[in-house]
Amino acid sequence: MVTRLMKKFYILxxxxxxxxxIFVLIVFSFNxxxxxxxxxxxxxxxxxxxxxxxxxxxxxxxTVIIAIISSLIATIIGTMAxxxxxxxxxxxxxxxxxxxxxxxxxxDIVTGISLMILFIFMKMQLGFFSMxxxxxxxxxxxxxxxxMPKLKQLNKHLYEAALDLGATPWYAxxxxxxxxxxxxxITGALLAFTLSLDDFVISFFTTGSGVSNLSITIYSMARxxxxxxxNALSSLMFISVLSLLIIINKRMSKDNSVKENA
Amino acid sequence: xxxxxxxxxxxxxxxxxxxxxxxxxxxKQITLKVYNWGDYIDESVxxxxxxxxxxxxxxxTFATNEDMYVKLKAGGDSYDVAFPSDYMIQRMIKEDMIxxxxxxxxxxxxxxxxxxxxxxxxxxxxxxxxxMWGTVGIIYNKTMVDDVVDSWDILWNEKYAKKILMMNxxxxxxxxxxxxxxxxxxTKNINELEEAKNExxxxxxxxxxxxxxxxxxxxxxxxxxxxxxxSGDAVFMKRExxxxxxxxxxxxxxxxxxxxxxxxxxxxxxxxELFINYMCDPEIAFKNADYIGYSTPHTEAKKMLDPDLIxxxxxxPEDEDLDHCQVFEDLADSLKDYDRxxxxxxxx
Numbered sequence: 001m002v003t004r005l006m007k008k009f010y011i012l013x014x015x016x017x018x019x020x021x022i023f024v025l026i027v028f029s030f031n032x033x034x035x036x037x038x039x040x041x042x043x044x045x046x047x048x049x050x051x052x053x054x055x056x057x058x059x060x061x062x063t064v065i066i067a068i069i070s071s072l073i074a075t076i077i078g079t080m081a082x083x084x085x086x087x088x089x090x091x092x093x094x095x096x097x098x099x100x101x102x103x104x105x106x107x108d109i110v111t112g113i114s115l116m117i118l119f120i121f122m123k124m125q126l127g128f129f130s131m132x133x134x135x136x137x138x139x140x141x142x143x144x145x146x147x148m149p150k151l152k153q154l155n156k157h158l159y160e161a162a163l164d165l166g167a168t169p170w171y172a173x174x175x176x177x178x179x180x181x182x183x184x185x186i187t188g189a190l191l192a193f194t195l196s197l198d199d200f201v202i203s204f205f206t207t208g209s210g211v212s213n214l215s216i217t218i219y220s221m222a223r224x225x226x227x228x229x230x231n232a233l234s235s236l237m238f239i240s241v242l243s244l245l246i247i248i249n250k251r252m253s254k255d256n257s258v259k260e261n262a
Numbered sequence: 263x264x265x266x267x268x269x270x271x272x273x274x275x276x277x278x279x280x281x282x283x284x285x286x287x288x289x290k291q292i293t294l295k296v297y298n299w300g301d302y303i304d305e306s307v308x309x310x311x312x313x314x315x316x317x318x319x320x321x322x323t324f325a326t327n328e329d330m331y332v333k334l335k336a337g338g339d340s341y342d343v344a345f346p347s348d349y350m351i352q353r354m355i356k357e358d359m360i361x362x363x364x365x366x367x368x369x370x371x372x373x374x375x376x377x378x379x380x381x382x383x384x385x386x387x388x389x390x391x392x393x394m395w396g397t398v399g400i401i402y403n404k405t406m407v408d409d410v411v412d413s414w415d416i417l418w419n420e421k422y423a424k425k426i427l428m429m430n431x432x433x434x435x436x437x438x439x440x441x442x443x444x445x446x447x448x449t450k451n452i453n454e455l456e457e458a459k460n461e462x463x464x465x466x467x468x469x470x471x472x473x474x475x476x477x478x479x480x481x482x483x484x485x486x487x488x489x490x491x492x493s494g495d496a497v498f499m500k501r502e503x504x505x506x507x508x509x510x511x512x513x514x515x516x517x518x519x520x521x522x523x524x525x526x527x528x529x530x531x532x533x534x535e536l537f538i539n540y541m542c543d544p545e546i547a548f549k550n551a552d553y554i555g556y557s558t559p560h561t562e563a564k565k566m567l568d569p570d571l572i573x574x575x576x577x578x579p580e581d582e583d584l585d586h587c588q589v590f591e592d593l594a595d596s597l598k599d600y601d602r603x604x605x606x607x608x609x610x
Contacts, residue, residue, distance in 0.1 A: 035502045037482030054305060055321060116336065126339055208339045209295040210320035220300030220323035224554075225475045225495075227301050 022238060029231035046232040053229055059217040060233065062128070063197060066213065070135035071192035077136070078143025078192075079185055083177070085144070086151040097148070100141045111138055112205035119206065126208030134206040135196045142195060143188035150184030293318040294533050297333070297341040299520065300325060302394075304553035311540050317533055334359060340527035342534040348519045349433075349590040351390050352383040356592065360523045362388045367535040370542035377581070378519065378559040382589050390521035391538050392559040394494070394551075397579065397587060398434055398516040401481055401496045401508045402488035414442035414511045416488065418461070423468045427480060427489035430472035432604035433590065434516065435462065438490060441513045447588050450596040455603055462607045472608070481506060492518075494556035496576050508576040514586025519559075 029047070033040035050056060085096050103111060115137065119130045158180065162172035178185075200215035207216065218230055296308075300323040308319050322341075324330040327350040333339055334354075346354060354360045365371055365387075374392055384390045402411050406425065409416060417426055417438075429435050437447035439458040449455065470486050477489050482502040491499070496508040522541065524534045540546055547563035557577045558564055564572060571577055593600060 033502060034498070035479055035482045037479040038502050052305075054308075055323070120337060209297070209322055209341060210293075212322055217300070217323065220325045220329075222325040222475055223299055224301040225478060 025231050026235045026238070029228060029235045031228065034225070034228060046228040047236075050229040050232045050236075056214075056217060056227075056229055056233060059212050059214045062131075062211055063213040063215075066128075066132055066135055067193050067196040070132055070139055070196045071189050074136050074139030074192045075143050075185060075189040078140045078188055079147050079181075081140065082144045082147035082151060086148070100144050103138060104141050104145070108138075108199075108201040112202040115202065116205040126206060128208075128211045131203055131207040131211060131213075134202050135199065138199070138202060139192035139196060142191045143185075146188035146191060147181055147184040150181040154180050291316060291318050292530055292533055293320055294343070294530055294537055295320045295322070295339075295341045296537065297322050297324060297330060297344040299323060299345060302345065302520075302554060304549045307541070307546050307549055310546075311537060314540075315533075315536060317536070319537075334525055334527075337527070340529065341525050342528040342530050343537050344523055344525055345393055345520050346523060347590070348381070348383040348521070349592050351521060351523060352592040354523065354525075355384065355389055359526055360389050361526050361528070361531065363391065363524055363535060363538065364531075367532070368539045368542065370539050370544075373542055373544060373547070373560050373562050375559050375561050381519070382591055383519070384521075390523050391542065392519050392521045393541065394554060394556040395517065395519045395559050396493040396557050396577075397510050397584070398438065398490065398492060398518070399496065399508055399510040399576075400488055401491045401499060401506055403481070403484060403486075403503075404505050404507055406484075406487040411488070411507075411509050412512050414438055414513055417490070418442075418465050418468070420468060422487050424470050425487035426465075426469050427477055427486045428465075428469050428472050429477075429490050430474050432600055434490065435472075435607075436600055436603060437516050437590070438511075441511070441515060441586075441588075444513065447516060448591040448593070450593065450599075452599060455596075455599055459603045459607060462603075463610050466607065466610060478502075493576055493579075494554070497555050497571070497574065500574075500576060510579055510583050510587070512586070514588065517584060517587035517589050519589065 028036055030042050030044070031039055032043040032045070085093055085100075088096065112134070115130075115134045116126070119126055119133075124130055154177070158176055159172055162176045163169065167175070198215055199213075200219065203213050204216055204219075207213070212220075214233075218226060221227055221230070294317050296319055298321065302323070303321075308321055311317070312319055324333065327347050330344060330346060331350060331354070334341065334344065335357075344360075351360070368391060371391060378392045378395060380387050400411055400414075400416065402416075407416075407422070409419070409421075416422070417428070436455070436458055439461050440447045440449055440454065443454070443457055443461065445451075445454045445458075471480075473480065473489070477491055478495055478499055480486055481489050481491070481499050484503070484505075491508075493508065493510075496506075500506045500508065522538045524531060524538075528534055541550070542560060544560065544562035544566070547558055547560040548566040551558035551560070551563050551567060555577075558567075564578070575583070
């Protein structure tokens with residue numbers, strides 16, 4: 001009995017630590033005062049101002065666009081790379097995998113500065129495209145690393161069996177290999193998406209005038225204090241992610257129960 | 263699963279075409295790139311400038327002078343107007359990073375208070391037009407402090423142990439200590455700097471924390487008795503908590519400026535000057551001063567402000583309060599001494 005209570009209490013504490021900051025953030029998005037030291041009454045004005053703030057909105061736009069495009073491209077390149085690496089000879093495979101690990105272990109600041117120097121050296125205009133390229137670059141290794149284990153688990157005779165049964169190599173790849181490694185691909189894509197979404201250091205060095213993501217914009221408010229519009233925006237993002245998760249979970253459990261009934 | 267991919271593909275297609283089209287729209291229009299501190303402008307001003315002159319403004323923000331310096335120095339970007347502070351302007355002039363402004367194209371320059379012209383960082387006022395200014399001083403909570411606060415010494419008073427907040431910024435914290443000792447806050451004399459270091463180490467046990475922007479919340483909530491702050495933030499804090507009061511200590515303090523400059527790489531000098539002039543338009547300068555709450559160097563805009571604010575010594579101190587105040591100058595090679603001293607203070 002006591003241990004059960006303790007267990008519950010422990011879980012409660014963990015959730016409190018995880019969610020208390022988010023809860024405070026949401027509460028203060030309704031604070032009438034700009035200060036976090038004072039509660040001056042309920043207001044929705046930060047939400048209204050957020051809709052009018054073109055700087056924050058453009059930052060949100062670029063953050064989401066770059067996260068979507070970069071994770072998509074990185075997933076495609078990374079999956080192809082993983083399949084290629086998987087079919088290499090042993091020593092080549094370990095060589096390439098080590099090279100893949102390097103950017104992951106490399107500090108962000110080194111990646112950021114070296115990319116910036118490369119772009120400037122190539123006389124490339126820093127901006128949307130350079131930031132997108134940078135994001136794709138640092139996303140690819142994560143996709144490879146999450147697809148690789150799935151390929152290792154794959155029964156290599158499956159593909160041969162498909163060919164024996166008359167599938168063309170492309171058809172077998174599309175209908176056998178891809179579905180088998182799909183969980184790995186999705187994990188990689190999600191990882192890439194979140195990494196791109198909140199990256200600051202690399203974005204800071206590789207972006208140019210007119211293109212800035214949310215983390216850069218929020219950081220630039222450091223001197224004057226974080227505008228409560230950011231609280232409002234974060235609350236909205238949190239709510240949308242939460243509802244998305246709930247919808248997906250509902251659908252999944254529905255799918256499962258349908259399967260069980262069948 | 264297939265559906266999801268189709269949907270995703272569709273989204274990407276729409277989005278990327280949208281990006282390409284917005285990229286091409288308005289090719290003929292001149293774009294002006296402006297680089298300012300975060301949350302340091304009334305954004306409606308940008309819209310009205312765009313409408314009035316048919317110039318598109320790309321507006322970016324930075325958090326510190328050093329961030330801005332790195333971005334401009336790296337050369338990947340070319341901004342047309344930037345808003346550095348005093349000492350950074352001096353450094354950028356020295357490194358040939360900004361160009362002279364043709365003041366004939368800035369007729370509104372005449373509204374700038376003469377007191378803020380020809381200052382040490384730009385002696386002949388050829389490179390910069392002041393945007394905002396302020397001082398550094400002590401904000402204290404009247405309910406927690408019963409001594410007269412008029413000197414930096416109070417920050418060393420043991421009565422207020424663990425109730426003092428200092429700035430987590432080497433230039434400001436070392437600067438006020440030098441002022442307390444009666445030296446220049448631009449000193450390069452190593453003996454004076456060592457003396458300041460010892461003072462700061464002596465003060466350290468009394469300090470509750472070395473803070474940045476969170477000082478505002480802490481003081482408003484009454485978590486500390488006194489703190490070193492910028493005047494602009496003090497105005498805000500006093501409005502939130504009437505028990506707070508702000509003073510510029512009698513030994514003098516730091517007087518700071520953020521000013522508009524045109525970087526060397528700018529290809530639209532004419533339009534940049536147009537923009538600077540527009541920012542000095544009385545109506546526009548008023549809007550910005552009203553939104554930001556910092557002190558404006560603009561005589562006409564100041565008159566339009568809320569009378570309470572104009573009469574507030576925090577934002578607009580008397581001339582004699584500023585007598586001993588100094589503007590930061592570029593430290594050049596001494597910067598590494600400041601770095602070392604601050605590290606030693608923090609590590610002690």
